[in-house]
Amino acid sequence: MPGAPTVKPQTRRITEPRVCRTAKAQALRTVEARTCRTLKARVRPTVKAMAPTTAGDQVPTITMLRRPGHFTARPGLFITQPSTGDFLSVRGGDVVFVRPPDASRETPDTFWKLRVNDIYRGEKKPYRDQYFLLGTWYYAREDLQDVTLSDGFDRKEIVTILDEMELLSSNHQDVISSSTVEDACRLYNLDTKGRSSLTGEIPHDRWYSRFNLNITFCQGKALGFIEGLDDICSCHYPHNPRVVQERFCGSCCKWFHFECCRPNPDSPSSPSRLIDRILTIPCARGKLHKSQHDWELTGTAQNLDLIRTWYQENPDASDRLVKDKMEEISFEFFRLSMQDLTEKRLCPVCGTEL
Ligand SMILES: [Zn+2]
Numbered sequence: 001m002p003g004a005p006t007v008k009p010q011t012r013r014i015t016e017p018r019v020c021r022t023a024k025a026q027a028l029r030t031v032e033a034r035t036c037r038t039l040k041a042r043v044r045p046t047v048k049a050m051a052p053t054t055a056g057d058q059v060p061t062i063t064m065l066r067r068p069g070h071f072t073a074r075p076g077l078f079i080t081q082p083s084t085g086d087f088l089s090v091r092g093g094d095v096v097f098v099r100p101p102d103a104s105r106e107t108p109d110t111f112w113k114l115r116v117n118d119i120y121r122g123e124k125k126p127y128r129d130q131y132f133l134l135g136t137w138y139y140a141r142e143d144l145q146d147v148t149l150s151d152g153f154d155r156k157e158i159v160t161i162l163d164e165m166e167l168l169s170s171n172h173q174d175v176i177s178s179s180t181v182e183d184a185c186r187l188y189n190l191d192t193k194g195r196s197s198l199t200g201e202i203p204h205d206r207w208y209s210r211f212n213l214n215i216t217f218c219q220g221k222a223l224g225f226i227e228g229l230d231d232i233c234s235c236h237y238p239h240n241p242r243v244v245q246e247r248f249c250g251s252c253c254k255w256f257h258f259e260c261c262r263p264n265p266d267s268p269s270s271p272s273r274l275i276d277r278i279l280t281i282p283c284a285r286g287k288l289h290k291s292q293h294d295w296e297l298t299g300t301a302q303n304l305d306l307i308r309t310w311y312q313e314n315p316d317a318s319d320r321l322v323k324d325k326m327e328e329i330s331f332e333f334f335r336l337s338m339q340d341l342t343e344k345r346l347c348p349v350c351g352t353e354l
């Protein structure tokens, strides 16, 4: 009998959902942490329903997965994608699109997103030779409609704070059948505190995550608290990062909304040397230009650091050489930034020019 054919995973383009740009930032008062910690029994979640399955599949509970001899942990798994027949490699730490039980929700916008923690194979009936993924759900803003958020939030407000492509990393664990995995989801992490995000650029049509959702299930209801919202700017108002511009203050080591910064009464004249004009581009992120660009969410710091470091090593560089370096990093980035980010502001806390 010939050996099993070698299965070679194929790379497949992840279908990207369209982006709607209608959401507008709106102020919201700080939310206090208040999760329901009193309950003993965490009920089976009603949000995200039960672990999605295809017809005929049974899905074990988290406790059952740990029964000795019933399941074995696996480092990875190849899944045949039902719609294309391609093979998808899944390992712990990956994020995957999961088909919800509701058949009407079948676009990447509405597929559920799960971070895979562990992979198990069933060893005994009724789970023998089936694969299950233990993971934590990401919540899109639409998924929050069944979640009661801590005081201060309502549905309308949360839609103005969270971006359409934003996902909240949650502590909601679940087990799903490997047969419900549709595709891999490329997810970016947006560092909201640091000056320069390690992510680099986040393409405007890709999913990203900046906040954690702490969720508790209490008597059939889901109670949620979004962590980190109270540490924003001096106004403590969260915002949608696609529609609000922020400036970074190096003295305070903190981001501030452009609108919360004080106007700068001294408008300095534009330097004549190209490198000096570049080095006055502010450390900014958010809505920076009229049209949307991939560098906006993570900000200007990374590209500015690249050219600043290069110039320190080449202090005698001519405008021509500076231009070549701009071209190498991103000519469009420097051109638009010098054109659109000319208005200087003052830090609302320490008065540093931003
Ligand atoms: Zn502010």
Ligand SMILES: [Zn+2]
Residues within 6 Å of the ligand: 249, 250, 251, 252, 253, 347, 348, 349, 350, 351, 352
């Ligand atoms: Zn400051």
